[in-house]
Amino acid sequence: MARQYKLARKMKKITLTVAAEDLGVSQPTLSAWESGRRSPTIEALIRMSEYYGVTVDFLLGKAKESDSRVDMTLPVSKEMLPALHEAPVYSPKNGWAFVDAVERQLRFATGLSLPFADVQDVYMLPPLFSTAAAPQHKPLSKAELAGLDEVWVEPISADITLRQELRGWYHVKARFVENEMGQRFYFDFYGAKWLAFVGQWDSER
Structure with missing residues (x-):
């Protein structure tokens, strides 16, 4: 839940100081909510919901929990x-x-x-009519990386040559993945600079 409070604020592109003032709480209080050290009251949740323009369910993390349904x-x-x-x-x-x-x-x-x-049509999983070149597995979440020893990495870049050079199997370390050549991708940039799969992505895009 705490992560959702911070995400809602970032989505609105508001600083912690401004948000705290507008919500009528101190900056340390809002910071404590966002870090999970303290929990807001129901009234505060409703105020945040109205202020950030999201639902209370979103703030409580229920929106993501419903994905499976x-x-x-x-x-x-x-x-x-x-x-x-x-x-x-x-x-x-x-x-x-x-x-x-x-x-x-x-x-x-x-x-x-x-x-x-x-955005037009996007899916949680590739539809049946997607091309044969579509990857068979969806990208792993950052949390899933920790439980694996090796992953297939696809760099995120408009440079096709760079993608071809860096794509491949990487060993999972504590804070990064590394291939046999010593090339690394750090977890902090996951989703921005690279994606990881449990199996090889055969697409040549």
Whole structure:
């Protein structure tokens, strides 16, 4: 939940100081809510919901919990995209992307960034009519990386040559993944600079 409070503020592009003042609480109090050290009252949750322009369910993290009940074969609505922050979605036209609710855009492995307003059909899983070249697995979440020894990495870049040079199998370390050549991708840049899969991505995009 605390993560959702901070995400909602970032989506509105408001500083902690300004948000605290507008919400009528001290900066340390709002900081404590966002870090999980303290919990807001129901009244404060409602105020945050109205102020940030999101639902109380979003602040409580229930929007993401409902993902498993969504028909993953149907397109994801634009309204639902903010609730999928840092989750992977699939576009039949452009492939896998990570949802960036803060900047309100999708970030594709090809380096393409697409504003939510321009998004057409995207899915939680590739639809049956997607091309044969589509990857068989969706990108891993950052949390899933910790439980693996090795992953297939796809760099996010508009430079095709660079993507071809750096893509491949990487060993998972504490803060980064590293290939046999010593090349690294750090977890801090996951979803922005690279994506990881449990199996090889055969697409040559």
